[in-house]
Structure formats: C-alpha cells, structure tokens
Amino acid sequence: MKKNLKVLHTADWHLGLVSWKGFKGINRLEEQRECLQEMLKIAQEEKVDLVLHAGDLFHQYHNPPRDAIRLATEVLVEMSRNARVVWVMGNHDWYAIEALQGIFPNSIMVSKNFTPLLIEDFGVCIYPLPYLSLSRYLGKCPGKSIQEEVAEVLAEIFQKWQQHYHPEHWHILLAHCTLEDLAFYKEANITREIFLKTAELPRGIDYGAFGHLHGLIPFEKAPFPIYYPSSLICDTFQKEGERGSFLIVEFKEGQKPEVRPYYFSSSAQLFSLLLEETDTINNLEKEIASRVQGKRNYIRLRIKEELLTPEFISEIRNLEGENWQIVSLEVLSHKVETEDLSEKEREISKYTMPELFKEYCQRNNLPEELQGLFEIYYHQVLEEVERDATG
Ligand SMILES: [Mn+2]
Incomplete structure (x- = not known):
C-alpha cells in the first residue's frame, strides 16, 4: 500500500532578477519575497510533506546578490521545518551552492547529479534530472549528433533507475529541462540545451515535476502527468496578464495525482498602453489610474514614432504612481508598419x-x-x- 503524499511543486524563482534594464531597471526581489511568503503560508496550511524545487533558485549564474542568497536560504530553511525539501539544479543556479548545502539542515537535499533520492518516511523516490547543458557533452563522441549521444546517456541512466523501483513507493521525476514538444517557449534553446523527447522518458514514473519554462503548463502527452508550475513573477510583456504560480500535488493509491495551482496575489500586474494621439501627461495618468490594480503594476507604453520627443521621453521616465511604474517604451515606427502591411499582402x-x-x-x-x-x-x-x- 502506498502512503498518501502531499507535495508542493515550485520552480524558477530567479531571485536577484532585475527586469527592464534598458529603460528603467526594476529590482524584483521585494515582489519575489512577498510571493515566497504567500507560498510559505500555503505550505503550512496545506501541511505538505515534501517541497520540490525544479531549479533556478537564482537568476545570476555567477555571484547572485547577497540579499537573494539570504532570501533563498531563509525560505528553504523555513520550509524544511515542516517538510522535506529537494532542489535540483537549473541553468541559472549557482554551482558553488555546495557551500550553502553545508549550512542547510539535513531535511534540505540539493541534487546536481542523477542519483535517485529515496525518502523512506514518505515512501517516495525522487529521480533528479538537473539541467543538461549541451556544452558538457560537446566533442565526447564524434560522428554522432549531440542530441543522439545524450539520448543514449539518458537511456542508460533511466535503465539504472529501474533498479530503484518499488511497488509501494511513489516515483517522481524532478527535472529542469525542456520537453521537445514545448520548444516554442522563450526559455528553450536548442543550440544550448538538450531537449527531452516524450518517447525517451523513463518508465514507471507517477509524476513529472518540471521547471525551466516560465508558464503554468500541464503536459498530457507523456506516459505520466508532467507539469511546469511557472515562475514567481511575470517578467515579460509577451505574457502580460499572467501571474506567477506554484502547484500542490496530492498522491493517493489507485488515483492519478491531483494537481491544484495557486496564483500569487503579490505578483505584479503587467499591461501595455497605446498612445495614439498627442495625449497630455494628465490624460495618460488618468488612463493608468483606471487600469491599475493591487500593489504593483508595470506598464509598457507603446507610442507612435512621430509623437516621440526627447522632452516627452524624459517626462515619462520620471512618471510614476504609488503602485505603478512605466518600465518599457515601445516605439511604433511608421516605416515598419507599412512594410509589414506590404509583406502581408x-x-x-x-x-x-x-x-x-x-x-x-x-x-x-x-x-x-x-x-x-x-x-x-x-x-x-x-x-x-x-x-x-x-x-
Ligand atoms: Mn531555467
């Protein structure tokens, strides 16, 4: 008989991220801190057994800022008081994290290799798949494509994993990786990383706790359910309107894992405004006031080229309200527009x-x-x- 198990699945915290550096750099750490406080609260209320972090705790690969390291440590240690915590390395993660591991309590496990982690008290075995960087495999096996070569390496690893399979355990794949079918996401990059093919996934797994792609993505086309939980916050206007999220996953004998998303209310709202006429700053502020909600709003201003003057730019650069800021300026060039039209025709x-x-x-x-x-x-x-x- 398998034991009931409740998991909190999160990924892609990217602590230390500064967004929109080109126009007005915005440090997102306070926003991230508030999201993590929400997460801690839910973890306690839900009494989760296990917290799975599918990679990218930090944004900077080298030397993440001290306050980001402090926040990560505080949150993980706090979580580990009531649950076991397992974190697999993402492409942004700081490899010198071993130093941190030394001060972490034993209930926090950091995984940088493919060794399965058995947690007997909960009857669960975690199969870690840290980020697979192409450069690690370059030139090792001439004559074959790297993707082919890594597929062979992985097949061998997955084969070995089968020795750990136990009928009374839950088997969870914890991966920082792109599924080939989802290669259209902006975080995916075939020239730098290995894509995992559905047909090559390991057998006998109950749930895939993935990270790397920043969106709440349920993937149903694999032999077992795979989810990406999304990031803490929204970092791009391509996804405006989306909020960060994480997942609570419940495992019960004889049932498919039940997955419930939680959206962070602290994660900022992103929206775009189009400035068509020579709007006065007053009108602009009125429109913004009608759109903002919650504690933080980040705005992209889209403006026609002919309306743009140096005075106007410096005016909007200084424009901000209590809960909003203009963080990006997109110039709509007249030329590009007409060219685009002719291409379409x-x-x-x-x-x-x-x-x-x-x-x-x-x-x-x-x-x-x-x-x-x-x-x-x-x-x-x-x-x-x-x-x-x-x-
Ligand atoms: Mn990543």
Whole structure:
C-alpha cells in the first residue's frame, strides 16, 4: 500500500532578477519575497510533506546578490521545518551552492547529479534530472549528433533507475529541462540545451515535476502527468496578464495525482498602453489610474514614432504612481508598419522565393551574380523535390 503524499511543486524563482534594464531597471526581489511568503503560508496550511524545487533558485549564474542568497536560504530553511525539501539544479543556479548545502539542515537535499533520492518516511523516490547543458557533452563522441549521444546517456541512466523501483513507493521525476514538444517557449534553446523527447522518458514514473519554462503548463502527452508550475513573477510583456504560480500535488493509491495551482496575489500586474494621439501627461495618468490594480503594476507604453520627443521621453521616465511604474517604451515606427502591411499582402508561394531573394540582394547591395546563382540552385532543388514526389 502506498502512503498518501502531499507535495508542493515550485520552480524558477530567479531571485536577484532585475527586469527592464534598458529603460528603467526594476529590482524584483521585494515582489519575489512577498510571493515566497504567500507560498510559505500555503505550505503550512496545506501541511505538505515534501517541497520540490525544479531549479533556478537564482537568476545570476555567477555571484547572485547577497540579499537573494539570504532570501533563498531563509525560505528553504523555513520550509524544511515542516517538510522535506529537494532542489535540483537549473541553468541559472549557482554551482558553488555546495557551500550553502553545508549550512542547510539535513531535511534540505540539493541534487546536481542523477542519483535517485529515496525518502523512506514518505515512501517516495525522487529521480533528479538537473539541467543538461549541451556544452558538457560537446566533442565526447564524434560522428554522432549531440542530441543522439545524450539520448543514449539518458537511456542508460533511466535503465539504472529501474533498479530503484518499488511497488509501494511513489516515483517522481524532478527535472529542469525542456520537453521537445514545448520548444516554442522563450526559455528553450536548442543550440544550448538538450531537449527531452516524450518517447525517451523513463518508465514507471507517477509524476513529472518540471521547471525551466516560465508558464503554468500541464503536459498530457507523456506516459505520466508532467507539469511546469511557472515562475514567481511575470517578467515579460509577451505574457502580460499572467501571474506567477506554484502547484500542490496530492498522491493517493489507485488515483492519478491531483494537481491544484495557486496564483500569487503579490505578483505584479503587467499591461501595455497605446498612445495614439498627442495625449497630455494628465490624460495618460488618468488612463493608468483606471487600469491599475493591487500593489504593483508595470506598464509598457507603446507610442507612435512621430509623437516621440526627447522632452516627452524624459517626462515619462520620471512618471510614476504609488503602485505603478512605466518600465518599457515601445516605439511604433511608421516605416515598419507599412512594410509589414506590404509583406502581408504579398502571397508567398514557392515561385516568388527568387523574387524575394532578389529584393533582399538589392536592399543589401549584394552582387547580381548571387541572384543568378540562387535562381539556378533554387530551381534545381525544386525540380528534384518535385521529381521525388511524383516518382
Ligand atoms: Mn531555467
């Protein structure tokens, strides 16, 4: 009989992050601290047995700021009073963390390798998969692609894991990694990291506690449920409206793990405003006042190029309210807009490719022979492909 188990699954804290450095650097540590306080409260209320951190405690790989280290240590130690804590290394994590491990109580485990961690009191075994950086495997096995080579290494590791399988234990994969199917996320990078393929995942796992991609992502296409819990805070206007979150996962014999998300109310609201007319600063402030909510709001101002003057920029740079700040300025260039339109109107078929290339050469002052060569090779390839397709 498996024991009931309650897990708090979190990842990607990125403590020490400073956002929007280009316009107005915003240190997010206080916001992160408040989110972590919310998390601590829920961990206590829910009486979780186990806290799983799927990587990226810190934002800076080298020398994270002292107050970030202090916050991380305080929160983990506090959590470890009532629960076991396991943290797997992410790509942003600080490898000198061993020093910290020395002062952590025994109830905090830091994992930098693939050795399974058995926690017998709770009847759970954690299979750690720290971030797999491509550079670690470069040049080790010439003749094969690195992705292929690492897939073999992983298959061997997963094979060894099977010796640890016990019918009365829960098996949890704790990974800082991109699933190949989710490679479109901004945090994923195929030139730097290994992508995990669904077909190559280990067998016999009950739950995948993942981190690295910043979004609350349930992944159902694997042999077992995999979740990304999202970050503490939202760092990009591409995801405006989203809040950070973490998960409470309950394991009961004979049932699929039950996953409940918690959204941080302390995590700031991000929104964009479009400035179309020569709005007075007064009007702008009124509009902002109608949109803000909660303690922190970060605003991206999108503004037409022709409205932009140095005076205006310095005016908005100094503009802020009690609970809001303009942190990013996006200039909508008139030229780009019209170019975009013409691109959209042109239907791009395979026969217009040489035309597009010609235009590209002209714009970049590239020699005419290049256009000729492109045309020849392009048609050769096209003919070959069509021959293969028909014959
Ligand atoms: Mn990461």
